[in-house]
Amino acid sequence: MSWPGTTRPVALVTGASAGLGEEFSRQLAQRGHDLVLVARDRARLEALAKELEPLGASCEVLDADLTDPAQLARVEERVRTVDVLVNNAGFGSFGSFHTLDVDVETREINLNVIALVRLTHAALDGMVDRGHGGVLNVSSLASFQPGPSNATYGATKAFVTSFTEAVHEECKGTGVAVTALCPGFTHTEFQERASVPASQVPGVMWQNPPEVVKAGLDGLAKNRAVVIPGAVNKVLGNISAITPHAITRRAGAVVLKRATH
Ligand SMILES: NC(=O)c1ccc[n+]([C@@H]2O[C@H](COP(=O)([O-])OP(=O)(O)OC[C@H]3O[C@@H](n4cnc5c(N)ncnc54)[C@H](OP(=O)(O)O)[C@@H]3O)[C@@H](O)[C@H]2O)c1
Numbered sequence: 338m339s340w341p342g343t344t345r346p347v348a349l350v351t352g353a354s355a356g357l358g359e360e361f362s363r364q365l366a367q368r369g370h371d372l373v374l375v376a377r378d379r380a381r382l383e384a385l386a387k388e389l390e391p392l393g394a395s396c397e398v399l400d401a402d403l404t405d406p407a408q409l410a411r412v413e414e415r416v417r418t419v420d421v422l423v424n425n426a427g428f429g430s431f432g433s434f435h436t437l438d439v440d441v442e443t444r445e446i447n448l449n450v451i452a453l454v455r456l457t458h459a460a461l462d463g464m465v466d467r468g469h470g471g472v473l474n475v476s477s478l479a480s481f482q483p484g485p486s487n488a489t490y491g492a493t494k495a496f497v498t499s500f501t502e503a504v505h506e507e508c509k510g511t512g513v514a515v516t517a518l519c520p521g522f523t524h525t526e527f528q529e530r531a532s533v534p535a536s537q538v539p540g541v542m543w544q545n546p547p548e549v550v551k552a553g554l555d556g557l558a559k560n561r562a563v564v565i566p567g568a569v570n571k572v573l574g575n576i577s578a579i580t581p582h583a584i585t586r587r588a589g590a591v592v593l594k595r596a597t598h
Contacts, residue, residue, distance in 0.1 A: 345395070349373040349419045351403060351412070351456070352426030354381035356525025357475060360546035361423050364554055366394035373397045373419060375412055376426065403452035404444045413459040421557075422460040424453040425475040429490035429531035442489045449493035457504065461513065468512040473557045474501040478521040478570055481577035482585035486593045490531070494519075498563065505562040514560035518553035520544065521570035542569055 348365045352358035354376035362372050366389040374382045379400035386396035399415060401408040403426055416422055427449045430437055457472055464470025477490075480498040484491030501517035508515050522528075522543045528535040549566045556564030565574040577585055 345369060345371045345393075346420035347371045347373065347418070348421035348423060349375060349399075349412075349416050349456075349460075350423040350425060351375045351452070353385060354378045356527060357520070357523065357546050357550060358423070358425040359385055360550040361425055361473075361554070362389060362396075364547070364550050365421065365423075366392045366396075368554065369393075370421065371395040371397075373399055373415060375399045375401055375403070377402050403456075404447040409452055409455060413455055416456050416460045417463050419460060420464075420469070421471045421473070422456060423473045423475070424456055425473075426452065427475060427493075429487065429527065429533065431486055431490075431531050431533045433486065434488045437489075445489050446493055449490070450496050453497060454500065457500075457515075461504070461508070461515075464513045465508065465511045470512070471514040471557045472501075472504075472516070473553055474515075474517050475553070476501065476517045476519045478519050478565065478574055478577075480517075480519055481574055482580075482589060483582055485586060485590040487533075502562050505560075514557050516553070516557045516561050517563045518549070518556065519563060519565045519570075519574060520549045521565075521567060521573065523549050544570070 348370040350358050350361045353362045353374040362374055362385060366372060371394050374385060374396055376382055377400060379398060382398040382400060386398055389396050399412060401412050403409050428445060430441055430445055453474060460472055474497050476497040477494040479487060479491045480494035498517045498519060501515060505515040522538050524543060524545050544567050552564055552566035565571045
């Protein structure tokens with residue numbers, strides 16, 4: 338995205354140390370942005386900064402655990418003046434809810450929802466005043482139906498899609514684009530970190546970060562409310578959106594049972 342009077346717009350990407358966030362940073366650098374790279378692993382962020390600087394991008398490394406209120410507050414301060422915010426950091430957990438560690442579930446809500454809401458709020462004020470900017474919130478295909486064995490994650494992403502669609506509508510006419518990106522299975526570190534048994538998922542359902550990120554950034558440039566990357570995901574997302582939850586949640590439970598037994 339570019340705006341009159343802005344030579345190299347600045348984009349802040351959360352979760353930039355791996356997976357989709359690393360690729361967002363790369364493609365934003367290629368599209369002429371300077372970057373603020375946010376995640377916990379400073380060494381990985383510094384390595385990415387070294388990779389991106391030859392592309393002409395000036396990179397600032399901001400290591401922060403976004404589930405820690407004091408560290409999140411530092412990122413909120415920094416995001417007030419950026420042109421683009423990509424709320425990408427997130428993680429999932431897998432298993433019957435009552436068997437999972439409630440502190441991890443709470444951290445998941447803090448990262449996927451609370452940090453995203455606070456950063457969006459901090460960024461939007463200045464963007465609306467300046468009359469330009471973009472917020473891309475990374476949600477999930479999991480946001481369209483309840484997810485048995487994935488209950489907290491699906492609920493956090495349902496929040497992200499609903500919240501983003503509403504704010505998208507509020508920002509119409511301000512010059513600020515607000516978009517939810519809803520990927521399906523994508524090859525990153527996500528499945529391993531979430532202990533998701535993904536080996537049974539058919540190959541046709543997988544995407545790679547470059548195509549997912551390109552769809553997200555193109556959608557933000559066009560101020561789409563929701564972007565579902567990939568033809569298979571689009572079909573699944575549209576079916577989920579029009580099918581009663583009583584059916585999708587049961588189907589989800591059956592598919593997961595088959596995949597894990
Ligand atoms: N991959 C998929 O299949 C898939 C599908 C749909 C949606 N998504 C969504 O895509 C987004 C990116 O996930 P990914 O697939 O790229 O996963 P990933 O490879 O595991 O990357 C997650 C990123 O989030 C950062 N992060 C985790 N906890 C953090 C914390 N407390 N504070 C700050 N940063 C933190 C990680 O960095 P550090 O460990 O260095 O902090 C890492 O950079 C997530 O929101 C995820 O829900 C992924």
